[in-house]
Amino acid sequence: MKVLVVNCGSSSVKYSLFDMEKEQKIAWGLVECIGLEEAFYKRQTITVPQVKTSCKVANHFEAVQIIIKDLLDEKTGSIKDIKEIAVVGHRVVHGGYKFSKPVLVNEQVKKDLKECYSIAPLHTPHHYAGIEAVEKMLPGIPSVLVFDTAFHQTMPDYAYRYAIPSEYYEQDHVRRYGMHGTSHKYVTQKAAAMLNIPVDKVNLITCHLGNGSSITAIKNGKVIDTSMGFTPLAGLVMGTRCGDIDPAVIVHILAKYPKMTSDELNNLLNKQSGVAAVSGIAGGDMREVEDAMLAGNKKAELAFNMLCYSGKKYLCAYYGILNGIDGIVFTAGIGENSPLTREKMCEGLDNLGIKIDKALNEPRSSKERFISAADSKIKVMVIPTNEELMIARESVEVLNENK
Numbered sequence: 333m334k335v336l337v338v339n340c341g342s343s344s345v346k347y348s349l350f351d352m353e354k355e356q357k358i359a360w361g362l363v364e365c366i367g368l369e370e371a372f373y374k375r376q377t378i379t380v381p382q383v384k385t386s387c388k389v390a391n392h393f394e395a396v397q398i399i400i401k402d403l404l405d406e407k408t409g410s411i412k413d414i415k416e417i418a419v420v421g422h423r424v425v426h427g428g429y430k431f432s433k434p435v436l437v438n439e440q441v442k443k444d445l446k447e448c449y450s451i452a453p454l455h456t457p458h459h460y461a462g463i464e465a466v467e468k469m470l471p472g473i474p475s476v477l478v479f480d481t482a483f484h485q486t487m488p489d490y491a492y493r494y495a496i497p498s499e500y501y502e503q504d505h506v507r508r509y510g511m512h513g514t515s516h517k518y519v520t521q522k523a524a525a526m527l528n529i530p531v532d533k534v535n536l537i538t539c540h541l542g543n544g545s546s547i548t549a550i551k552n553g554k555v556i557d558t559s560m561g562f563t564p565l566a567g568l569v570m571g572t573r574c575g576d577i578d579p580a581v582i583v584h585i586l587a588k589y590p591k592m593t594s595d596e597l598n599n600l601l602n603k604q605s606g607v608a609a610v611s612g613i614a615g616g617d618m619r620e621v622e623d624a625m626l627a628g629n630k631k632a633e634l635a636f637n638m639l640c641y642s643g644k645k646y647l648c649a650y651y652g653i654l655n656g657i658d659g660i661v662f663t664a665g666i667g668e669n670s671p672l673t674r675e676k677m678c679e680g681l682d683n684l685g686i687k688i689d690k691a692l693n694e695p696r697s698s699k700e701r702f703i704s705a706a707d708s709k710i711k712v713m714v715i716p717t718n719e720e721l722m723i724a725r726e727s728v729e730v731l732n733e734n735k
């Protein structure tokens with residue numbers, strides 16, 4: 333059984349084709365710089381190394397068409413007949429108030445998705461275009477939507493509500509939704525297996541630290557709180573996002589600069605803030621920030637310290653609300669690859685039973701592993717995330733449920 337996973341981002345479309353017998357990725361790639369003068373199509377298969385071509389791609393609909401056409405190519409494609417694909421799984425960033433679990437696409441689902449445009453305007457229209465392109469290119473093949481927000485739907489009301497007048501919740505659906513749910517779910521399942529604890533009994537803190545970062549409290553395998561909120565802007569200090577700030581700062585900025593538009597303000601907080609703003613290193617790429625810090629750059633050191641401190645505060649808060657945990661998981665670009673960040677976030681927590689072993693923490697590896705000291709009460713793990721595989725698994729599950 334083959335499953336195609338399509339991930340329509342703000343200016344790119346990534347795809348992975350899985351053979352679910354072995355849960356093996358057999359072809360993958362992306363179309364990037366969609367809508368710009370020159371776009372690029374990078375593709376690779378399990379046997380053929382990456383091929384990059386330049387092309388002109390106006391929108392996400394065209395990008396998905398290019399990908400599927402290529403997968404079906406007589407000479408170089410990985411699929412002979414569209415019927416080899418059992419289901420297409422679409423990553424959807426925000427399920428809004430309409431979706432709390434993965435769903436099989438039908439006309440009503442498409443209508444509901446359109447109603448969520450305003451909550452994630454940079455992504456949802458592209459997801460919609462991806463669904464329509466798949467319908468055109470793969471007629472009769474079912475599509476499933478897998479939402480980044482779905483895993484967080486188990487939060488209790490006192491964790492997801494904001495203490496603002498109720499009409500903003502009731503009419504405008506303003507509440508904490510949380511993001512990176514597919515990643516948090518994948519590493520939760522992996523961690524439970526590593527700890528030899530049934531998933532529905534495992535208590536964890538999962539730290540997805542990448543360009544965007546979120547930390548989640550998992551009780552008995554379910555989310556009870558998460559650091560991102562109505563949008564991915566909340567929580568930790570991130571690459572270019574400010575994370576938690578006093579909301580009155582925004583009011584103050586608007587009062588002081590009345591000509592600033594909501595788009596400009598959004599841009600300021602999402603694209604011009606965070607590690608990038610504090611370090612002065614464009615994009616806030618953590619590798620560059622760490623290199624600069626180690627070379628003595630004080631602004632880079634401050635940005636690094638702020639990111640780690642904001643993460644540590646969530647770690648300790650969630651440790652408290654969970655009343656003890658079985659493990660801590662680090663995942664995503666920074667979580668998987670930065671021993672310095674992991675060390676700094678866990679520094680001085682030995683009183684809580686959290687101790688990292690330096691020798692286990694330092695080496696590079698693409699494998700899941702324990703990095704806690706032998707006498708650490710809490711197990712600390714690094715688990716490479718695999719959101720695409722999780723989407724493929726969930727798509728098959730939904731397909732089977734609807735048979």
Ligand code: AMP
Nearest residue numbers: 542543544617618619664665666669670
């Ligand atoms: P992601 O959004 O999950 O792709 O993660 C991207 C972030 O991971 C960027 O800030 C990268 O600089 C960071 N990253 C990747 N590799 C490393 C590394 N070896 N050391 C530190 N940060 C890294």
